[in-house]
Each structure stands twice: as structure tokens, then as C-alpha cells.
Amino acid sequence: MELYHLRTFVAVAEEKHLTRAAERLFTSQPAISAHIKALEETLGVTLFDRTPKGMRLTAVGEEMLPRARQALAAANTFVQHAKGLQDELIGSVRIGLNSDARFLRLAALQAALADDYPRLEVAMLTGSTGTNLPALRVGKLDAAFVSGEIDDPSMSVCFLAEEPLVIAAPTGLREQIVSTEVEALAALPWVYTSPDCSHFRVMRVLFEAHCCEPTRILIANQEDALVEMVRAGVGLGIIRRGVLAPDDPQAYELPVALPAVPLQFAYLRKRENDPVIRALMQEVCAVWGVDAPREQVRDAG
Structure with missing residues (x-):
């Protein structure tokens, strides 16, 4: 064999x-x-x-x-x-993405990896938190960006930043939004994310606290798709603050306070001594300004 x-x-x-x-x-x-x-x-x-x-x-x-x-x-x-005993790290790494390249600082990460590990083949693969975690567990990804708290003892996660969230509304619905009270917003059409998305959990907590549920029109589990649905007038949705341009003619942010969710970088705990993972973590932490990687990596349980 x-x-x-x-x-x-x-x-x-x-x-x-x-x-x-x-x-x-x-x-x-x-x-x-x-x-x-x-x-x-x-x-x-x-x-x-x-x-x-x-x-x-x-x-x-x-x-x-x-x-x-x-x-x-x-x-x-x-x-x-x-290979780690050699001067050069040779191999490949597959990184799962869950948001846009600018927010995840992918250009800086790619440049750092190319400079320090020119023989490391890097693949950055589009996904979401909900798809990245299962892919990590079965080995289809080596590491991934994820949003929200990760309650999985098989994972190690490194906190990178807080993601501020807002409710985005179509300009076409402005006249119907007579109040930003949660009960009033629930009566309007909404674009949901999938249940495994941290944005969904924020929305659920918000409306459950007021004993109401928003009107679901459709589900879009990619942020760019959700934003386009909002801009097209389909309904309201929860997105990261700053995704919409301040002068966007088709959508705007509502003045409703929402909790932020953590952006984290995850990989399988059993691979923490893998030279590829160690090299990747070194570069990710440098790009995001994490000075002490070992202190930032914390248990996911």
C-alpha cells in the first residue's frame, strides 16, 4: 500500500x-x-x-x-x-476567506508570505465562516478567517479585530422606515444570512430580546450578495460597518446599535507545531499588528 x-x-x-x-x-x-x-x-x-x-x-x-x-x-x-529543518519552507497552504480582500488585508499577507517564504504555495479560497469550519475539520483548508466565537475544542483561534455591525437599508424603503424601534423594523422585509453566520446570531439576539421576528424574504450567505440584495431594494440586512459607501445612492446605514463580533484566524489545534502553520501565523499576526502570537492564540472552548 x-x-x-x-x-x-x-x-x-x-x-x-x-x-x-x-x-x-x-x-x-x-x-x-x-x-x-x-x-x-x-x-x-x-x-x-x-x-x-x-x-x-x-x-x-x-x-x-x-x-x-x-x-x-x-x-x-x-x-x-x-522541510522545517531546511533554510526554506517548501509546501502549500490553503486559507479560507470569509469576507472581502481589503478587510482581510490579503494583499499585505500575500506580499509578506511571498517575501519570507517564496517557495510556499498559497491558495486563498472564497468561503464563509459556516463553510470554513467544516473544511478545516476535514483537512480541505489549512487555516481560515472566521467571525464570531468558536466553540470547538479541536480549533485554535487567534483574535485579529472586532467587526462592527450595522443594519443596512435600501434607499427605496426610506419612506416606510418611520421608526428605528426594533418592533417596527421587524415588520419590514429582511435579507437573512444563513444560521451558521455570526451576523445571523446577532440579528436573532436583537429581535428575540424584543419578542419579535423580522419578515424573511430570502437568504444570502455571502456578504457581497446580501449587500447587493439590500441595494436592489429586496430588504434590510446586517452587514459590517463601512461596507457601504457613505454616499451610496441605493442603501444606507440605520442608527441602530449592534454588538460587534470578533474576526479570528483558526486552524486545527493538532497542527500548531506544523512549520507551515507556524510560518502562516507569524505573518498573519505581523500583518494584523499582533505583537505576541503565542499570547494571542487562545483556546476555542
């Missing part, structure tokens, strides 16, 4: 499709099929059921998947440790 057999097994299990797994691993579908067949023959078990819709893990496959991930993580740790 070879490590590439395990990589293929994990890729097929996560993608649930031979073609998508082949694209992810930059190889051919026949090669993927051959790897799975060789692994099943070596182990003497059936790992997948082949269905018209794709590949489905058997009960044995479900049992073996976390062990395969552990084996790959151990191999990666071994390799990264060896």
Missing part, C-alpha cells in the same frame, strides 16, 4: 465521484479507479459502493476514512518537520 492510495481514497470519499476526485488530484479517472481497486485488494475489504450517482462509502469505508486521514496527516507532519 502506498500513500497515494490513501490520498485517492480520501479524495474519492470527500468528492463522492471518480471524475471530481481525478480533477482534484490532477490525474485520470482510470488511475483513480486503479488506486481504489489496488487498495481494496491490499486490505481485503470493499471501501465503496458504486452507484449511478457516484461513489458511496461502505460501512467499512466509513470506519477507515478517519484512519486514512490520520495516516496522511502523520506523513505530512513527518515531511513538514524535515
